[in-house]
Amino acid sequence: MPRTIDWVDGRIVLVDQTALPELRVVEIDTADGLVDAIRRLVVRGAPALGAAGALGVALAARSVAGAELAAVAARLAAARPTAANLAVGVRRAMAAAGDGPEAVLAAALDVLEEDVAACRAIGARGAALLAELCGPAPLRLHTHCNAGALACVEWGTALGVVRSLHEAGRVAHVVADETRPLLQGSRITAVELAEMGVPFRLVVDGAGASIIARGLVDAVVVGADRVAANGDVANKIGTYPLALAAARAGIPFVVAAPESTLDPDTADGAAIEIEERAAEEVLVVGGAKVAPEGSAAWNPAFDVTPADLVTAVVTEERVWRPGG
Numbered sequence: 001m002p003r004t005i006d007w008v009d010g011r012i013v014l015v016d017q018t019a020l021p022e023l024r025v026v027e028i029d030t031a032d033g034l035v036d037a038i039r040r041l042v043v044r045g046a047p048a049l050g051a052a053g054a055l056g057v058a059l060a061a062r063s064v065a066g067a068e069l070a071a072v073a074a075r076l077a078a079a080r081p082t083a084a085n086l087a088v089g090v091r092r093a094m095a096a097a098g099d100g101p102e103a104v105l106a107a108a109l110d111v112l113e114e115d116v117a118a119c120r121a122i123g124a125r126g127a128a129l130l131a132e133l134c135g136p137a138p139l140r141l142h143t144h145c146n147a148g149a150l151a152c153v154e155w156g157t158a159l160g161v162v163r164s165l166h167e168a169g170r171v172a173h174v175v176a177d178e179t180r181p182l183l184q185g186s187r188i189t190a191v192e193l194a195e196m197g198v199p200f201r202l203v204v205d206g207a208g209a210s211i212i213a214r215g216l217v218d219a220v221v222v223g224a225d226r227v228a229a230n231g232d233v234a235n236k237i238g239t240y241p242l243a244l245a246a247a248r249a250g251i252p253f254v255v256a257a258p259e260s261t262l263d264p265d266t267a268d269g270a271a272i273e274i275e276e277r278a279a280e281e282v283l284v285v286g287g288a289k290v291a292p293e294g295s296a297a298w299n300p301a302f303d304v305t306p307a308d309l310v311t312a313v314v315t316e317e318r319v320w321r322p323g324g
């Protein structure tokens with residue numbers, strides 16, 4: 001697989017996540033085009049969004065500066081409000097704006113390379129933690145949505161942990177929720193697990209807690225889109241029930257995320273803005289309506305898992321136990 005996001009010949013090159021499991025690459029040459037790609041989930045995943053925000057500023061800096069560039073940066077940062085990394089990437093690139101377009105691009109490319117290094121460190125640290133918590137036998141793991149290489153520049157966070165364990169022969173199988181309504185689990189995570197050669201089973205979202213309750217899972221490992229100062233974790237909708245089930249079953253619930261996802265300026269989960277997406281994502285599947293005409297829907301993209309349900313947050317720098 002190519003990198004999820006990269007800079008090639010003055011353009012942003014993205015793996016189109018809306019097309020997966022078909023591999024399709026798109027090129028973006030305007031900041032407004034990138035804002036649209038972010039909103040449509042052509043690029044998604046907190047670390048990948050951080051890289052996108054930085055590269056979007058670099059793209060804009062080639063043609064505008066000053067207040068115009070700041071306005072573009074604001075649009076980029078607001079394209080998806082829940083993920084902390086998007087705004088962090090924008091700020092990183094904007095910090096170099098006074099030194100000209102090439103300095104902005106250099107800062108943005110630094111964001112990409114730092115993400116690769118961070119994800120590899122998260123994978124190693126998370127693998128070591130789960131070995132400590134769960135013992136030496138190959139692990140049965142459960143994950144939700146996609147926090148793999150396709151949610152980052154490469155390697156991945158939660159699936160980076162799985163990848164590190166798999167390379168050590170420590171994975172028995174992975175349970176992956178399909179992740180309604182856009183099926184990131186079945187369209188994206190399954191692709192990555194198959195590519196790795198990791199045995200896996202897909203389950204509907206509603207089955208996740210029951211799978212854990214039946215004793216079929218040793219640990220849950222997920223990514224995050226924002227972690228509040230108190231350790232509350234915003235992640236893809238459907239994560240919270242897994243945390244509840246893991247707590248009831250007495251198994252670890254581990255969050256894998258870079259330090260850039262931790263937001264000390266957000267006190268707790270109640271202060272995290274939860275993105276509400278279009279009702280049609282719930283009411284229409286594969287172009288076919290699945291509810292009566294005139295039906296309404298709520299479609300929150302994320303939920304918040306309270307800190308006391310989180311065994312540990314693993315970053316490239318530390319293991320933080322907010323609920324301990």
